[in-house]
Amino acid sequence: MQIQNSLLRFSCIFIVTLLIFMFLKSKFILFKSIFVLPYFLPRVGIALFLFVLGSCVQDSELPQGKQSELDQTAQIAPVRAWFEANKGSLRLPERGSNFRTGSQELILPFFEKEPDWDKVHHYFFRDGREVFEVSLENKEIFIPSLGEQQQDQQLARRSIQNILFVKHPTEARFDPLIVRYYPDVENSKRDFKDINYQMIDEKWSGTVDLFTYDEHFFIGFEIYKGRILATRKVEVTGEGGRRGISPEQLDIRCSVTTTDWYQVYYNYETRSWVTLVLSPTRSYSCAVGGPQGEDSGAGGNYSYLPGDSFPSGGGALGSYNPPDVPLPMLRIYIDSSIKDNPRLDCIVGKLGMSAFVNSIAELTKTKDKNTNSILKLGATKKSDAYGETKNVDGFNEITINNSLLNRPDLMIARTIFHELAHAEIMAALKENRITPIDGNFPANLDLYITFYLNTAADSTKKDDLLGNRHHNYMAANLLPVMGRGLMNFHREQFPEEFKQFSDFMKDAGYPKGLTEDFYMNLFWEGLETTTAYKQMAAITVQPPFLSPFDKMKNDLWNAGKLTKPCGN
Amino acid sequence: MWKLILLFTLWLAPTPSPSDSIILIADDCTQWTMSILHKKKRHFGFSKSTPDFHLVGLSHGWIFPEDSLSKINMRYADILEQNPRYTSKLKKEDWIELAYGKDKKKLFLLRPDDYCSGRRFVFNQEFTLYEVKASVWLPDD
Numbered sequence: 001m002q003i004q005n006s007l008l009r010f011s012c013i014f015i016v017t018l019l020i021f022m023f024l025k026s027k028f029i030l031f032k033s034i035f036v037l038p039y040f041l042p043r044v045g046i047a048l049f050l051f052v053l054g055s056c057v058q059d060s061e062l063p064q065g066k067q068s069e070l071d072q073t074a075q076i077a078p079v080r081a082w083f084e085a086n087k088g089s090l091r092l093p094e095r096g097s098n099f100r101t102g103s104q105e106l107i108l109p110f111f112e113k114e115p116d117w118d119k120v121h122h123y124f125f126r127d128g129r130e131v132f133e134v135s136l137e138n139k140e141i142f143i144p145s146l147g148e149q150q151q152d153q154q155l156a157r158r159s160i161q162n163i164l165f166v167k168h169p170t171e172a173r174f175d176p177l178i179v180r181y182y183p184d185v186e187n188s189k190r191d192f193k194d195i196n197y198q199m200i201d202e203k204w205s206g207t208v209d210l211f212t213y214d215e216h217f218f219i220g221f222e223i224y225k226g227r228i229l230a231t232r233k234v235e236v237t238g239e240g241g242r243r244g245i246s247p248e249q250l251d252i253r254c255s256v257t258t259t260d261w262y263q264v265y266y267n268y269e270t271r272s273w274v275t276l277v278l279s280p281t282r283s284y285s286c287a288v289g290g291p292q293g294e295d296s297g298a299g300g301n302y303s304y305l306p307g308d309s310f311p312s313g314g315g316a317l318g319s320y321n322p323p324d325v326p327l328p329m330l331r332i333y334i335d336s337s338i339k340d341n342p343r344l345d346c347i348v349g350k351l352g353m354s355a356f357v358n359s360i361a362e363l364t365k366t367k368d369k370n371t372n373s374i375l376k377l378g379a380t381k382k383s384d385a386y387g388e389t390k391n392v393d394g395f396n397e398i399t400i401n402n403s404l405l406n407r408p409d410l411m412i413a414r415t416i417f418h419e420l421a422h423a424e425i426m427a428a429l430k431e432n433r434i435t436p437i438d439g440n441f442p443a444n445l446d447l448y449i450t451f452y453l454n455t456a457a458d459s460t461k462k463d464d465l466l467g468n469r470h471h472n473y474m475a476a477n478l479l480p481v482m483g484r485g486l487m488n489f490h491r492e493q494f495p496e497e498f499k500q501f502s503d504f505m506k507d508a509g510y511p512k513g514l515t516e517d518f519y520m521n522l523f524w525e526g527l528e529t530t531t532a533y534k535q536m537a538a539i540t541v542q543p544p545f546l547s548p549f550d551k552m553k554n555d556l557w558n559a560g561k562l563t564k565p566c567g568n
Numbered sequence: 569m570w571k572l573i574l575l576f577t578l579w580l581a582p583t584p585s586p587s588d589s590i591i592l593i594a595d596d597c598t599q600w601t602m603s604i605l606h607k608k609k610r611h612f613g614f615s616k617s618t619p620d621f622h623l624v625g626l627s628h629g630w631i632f633p634e635d636s637l638s639k640i641n642m643r644y645a646d647i648l649e650q651n652p653r654y655t656s657k658l659k660k661e662d663w664i665e666l667a668y669g670k671d672k673k674k675l676f677l678l679r680p681d682d683y684c685s686g687r688r689f690v691f692n693q694e695f696t697l698y699e700v701k702a703s704v705w706l707p708d709d
Contacts, residue, residue, distance in 0.1 A: 384664060385709040404706065406668045418708035504631045508606045526707030528622045554605050557613045557627045560703050561635065 076120050079132050079165045079174045083115065090176060090213040090320040104235035106217035106281055108142050109263065113178070113213070115163055121196040123370050125326055126394060130167040132174065135160075135192045139268075142215075142278070143182065144207070145260040153273050155182060156264040158189035163213075164197060166323040175323045177218065178211040184224075198329040198370050201354035202226035209234075212322045221327065222285060225349070226334030226375075228327060230285040234259075237280045254286040288327070331357065332420075333395075335376040337402075344377055344400065346566035347409050350493040353420060356485040360421050363481060364428040371427035373420065377402050386415040386526075389422040396423035408562035413489055414522050421478055425470050468529055475524075475532035483520030490519070494565050501562065508558055509551055521555040589674040590666075591647060591697060592626065596656035597684035605629045614680060620660040623705040624667075626677050628698040637699035640676065644693055647678060666702035675700050 091110075119135035143155050160181045165174035179197050183189050183206040190204065197208070205225050209232075210218035220232040237258065261278040331354045338344045353375075361367040373389075373396040380388045380401045387400045398419040405412065474482075491498045502513040510518060527533045537549040546554070594600055594614060605611040611629025618624055630636050642650075658666075666675065676697035687693045 380709065382707075382709055384660075385707050388709040404668050406670070415708045501631055504606070507608045508611075525705055526709070528705070550603060553615060553623070553625075554603055554613070556705075557603070557605055557625060557703065558629070558631070560627070560701065561629060561631050563632065563635075 072120060072122070073117075075122060076117055076132060076134075078172075079134075079167075080115075080117055082172070082174050083165070083176070086173075087113070104237075106234045106236050106261070106279065108211070108215040108217070108261065108278060110214050111138060111140050113163055113176075114138050119192050121162075121199075123196065123198050125166070125198070126329075127326070129169060129323075131198070132165040132167075133162050133179070133196045134165065135162055136178075140263060140265040142180070142261055142263050144209075144281075144283075145262045149275070152262060152264060152275065154186070156266075156273070158183050158186060160190065160192060160195065162192070162196070164325075166325070168323075175321055176213045177322060177325065178213060178215070180209045180211070182207045182209065197325075200328055200330045202330060202332040202334060202348075203352075203354070207232070208328050210325060213320060218322065219325075220283075223328070223330070226330055226332055227336075227339070228288055228330065228333075230255075230287050232283050232285045234281045234283045237282050254284050257283050257285070259283055329370065329372050331370075331372060333372070333374040335374055337377040338375055338400075341377055341402075343405070343409075343564065343566045343568065344412070347412055348375065348416070350566075351413055351416060351489060352485075353416070356417055357420050357424060359481050359485060360424040360478060361427075363478060364424050366424055366427040371396060371423055373398055373423045375416070376400070379403070386411075387419045389419045389426070391426060396426055398423065408559065409494070409564050409566050410486070410490055410559060410562050411522070414486055417482055417485055418474075418523060418526070421474055421482060422470055425473055471527050472530045472532070475527045475530040479520045479523055480516065482523050483516045483518075486519040486522065487514070487516050497563060497565060501558075505558065509546065509554060518555050518559075521552040522559050524552050525556055589676055589699075591650050591652040591676045591678065592700070593647070593652045593654050593678045593683055594626070594680035595654045595683060597680040599656075600680045602681070614677075616655075618660075618663070621663065621704045621706070624663050625703040625705075626655075626675070626700040627703065628677070628700050637701075638674075639699065640697050641694045642697055644688060644695060647695065647697070652678070663702065663704045667704045675702060 114137040115134040116137045117134060121131075121133040123131055123133070125131060138161070141156055141159055141161055143152060143159060145152050146155055162179050162181075164177045164179055166177065167174050181190070181195060183204065185205060188204045188206050190201075195201070195204065200208070200223060202225060205223060207220055207222050209220040212218055217234045220234065221228055222230040222232060258280060259282075260280050263276040263278055265274055266272075267274050334348060338348055357371070357373075358367065361371075372394075374392075376397065376399045378399050378401075380399050382388065383401070383403065385401060386404050387398060389396055389398045391397070398416070400412070400415060400419075498514070502510075505514050505518065506512070524533060524536070528537075536552070539548050541547050596616070599616040600614040601616065603613045603615065605613050605627060606629055609629065611627070613625050613627030613629070615623050615625040628637055653662075665671065677700045678695055678697055682688075682695050687695070
């Protein structure tokens with residue numbers, strides 16, 4: 001590292017010296033070439049000088065940029081040390097390492113796990129337990145067969161397997177579980193960084209299966225675009241193959257499918273896929289309710305104990321004790337009230353909500369805070385609000401007012417984005433009490449909340465005050481990101497309408513076609529009590545130019561003439 | 569050519585009957601501010617603040633030809649016979665209904681600059697009523 005830094009410094013000094021020489025050289029040429037070079041070369045020289053100087057200054061900040069990586073390395077170090085010391089004993093007591101023919105429990109062949117310690121998600125379960133989710137470098141992966149070799153290979157290619165290390169609340173141990181993400185379709189394929197057990201985006205569909213470290217099937221979850229549809233429990237059907245299940249044996253919420261499990265890996269030497277047929281299994285899929293699950297306790301600390309015995313028994317310190325786990329968490333849950341409304345379902349299906357939330361989280365520094373929101377359609381507390389966000393059991397519950405849907409799709413998307421921004425501000429407050437864009441913001445906001453909210457008599461007043469504070473922050477800091485997100489949505493999802501509208505707006509204040517400014521302006525509706533709005537509205541200009549306020553008003557009017565491509 | 573066809577079609581289209589529409593008279597003339605929404609197409613809007621809303625608006629304009637709004641000419645006496653509604657009398661729920669209600673009745677506006685002009689007091693004077701869309705400024709809470 002030191003050698004690298006020295007080389008970097010030397011390079012910078014060398015280039016700067018070279019540029020100074022060029023600059024002086026150009027002065028010499030000045031005497032020879034009066035007309036062109038005196039203007040050209042010095043300026044180019046100065047520009048290059050500043051550019052390189054800027055690069056050097058940035059380079060000197062590189063160690064700071066590496067700080068987060070160092071922090072992560074320091075955080076993961078105890079986990080790694082614990083794993084290296086204990087991985088030989090991470091087996092369930094009195095259980096074999098391969099198929100147990102006498103039991104219906106699915107136990108897949110064990111292979112040594114090779115965590116990639118550079119790929120780590122760090123988060124907390126809702127009960128406070130710390131979790132490190134680490135990518136596995138292993139080439140082998142188990143898949144539930146789709147029936148055809150080509151499909152199985154595609155599934156193996158797009159699947160991800162990670163190892164969860166769940167820190168014990170009181171003991172110095174990090175009990176592991178294996179999590180495998182099996183995307184249903186190609187467009188649900190994700191990179192490691194884009195998915196983890198507590199942060200699955202609303203576009204993802206597939207199955208998440210948990211196994212113990214020694215490959216006992218633990219529990220699975222079937223997920224479809226923002227909804228956890230079912231839990232699944234897998235049993236082997238034995239050598240005899242598939243036997244039928246009589247209807248009376250089934251819970252009404254459950255269905256049964258039979259699946260073969262394969263072990264698949266790519267052999268780089270022979271450049272071919274190797275598939276080992278494992279065991280035929282029977283999978284029981286049982287519908288679950290909301291984000292916490294039907295059987296969850298308050299706060300969603302749902303610990304699923306499949307069957308009658310797994311996992312059980314304490315296990316002494318040093319032995320393997322598979323941790324209880326909550327349901328996987330989705331970044332945004334799509335409530336059935338949205339799914340049941342074809343138009344809303346269409347709009348929500350086109351919105352890149354997780355991507356939008358990520359862009360907001362960049363600003364609020366909540367990207368690793370795992371905020372979870374529920375999107376619903378229904379009545380809002382204030383009947384004349386387009387939408388509202390409130391915190392219910394730790395979830396940000398966003399409700400879109402079902403009586404104010406008679407407006408363009410773009411404007412409904414705007415409301416959803418607005419509410420998602422609220423959710424992220426809530427997360428920033430809850431997790432950090434810090435929003436680093438405005439140096440005074442955290443202290444001011446804390447004071448504000450303490451001073452006003454703790455003394456406000458009724459809850460409505462409290463909500464109003466808090467909401468307005470959110471709006472102030474949104475108006476002052478988030479409008480550019482929100483505007484860009486809305487513009488991208490419009491341009492990418494409704495390209496025809498966007499093009500026609502952009503042409504129309506060339507004679508309505510946007511001679512070069514629509515820009516982010518237009519979409520930013522749409523977010524001002526409802527922010528009129530904010531300081532930024534008042535400042536914006538106070539600006540006057542000489543006619544025929546339009547003031548920012550008049551332009552914003554016209555933009556909102558024109559946006560109101562847009563259509564409902566997702567239907568009525 | 570297509571523009572001619574469109575114009576011809578519009579010309580042949582039946583004139584909206586006042587019975588399936590609501591006539592609004594912007595009688596609180598000084599409260600309204602006019603904005604030009606699209607110069608070439610002569611689209612305009614009127615807005616004002618109310619005790620309930622930061623802004624309410626009535627706009628005559630469209631983006632797509634199929635959404636075009638109409639105009640009708642009517643004598644002032646005939647307008648009064650159609651039970652017009654006066655914008656100064658509209659309440660909060662009226663505005664929400666006009667903007668978001670499921671009632672598909674068309675809205676025609678007697679503009680404030682016409683209503684408060686001397687032409688109102690001229691015998692048999694015809695006014696142009698513009699079909700408009702209502703909007704109210706609501707919060708995303």
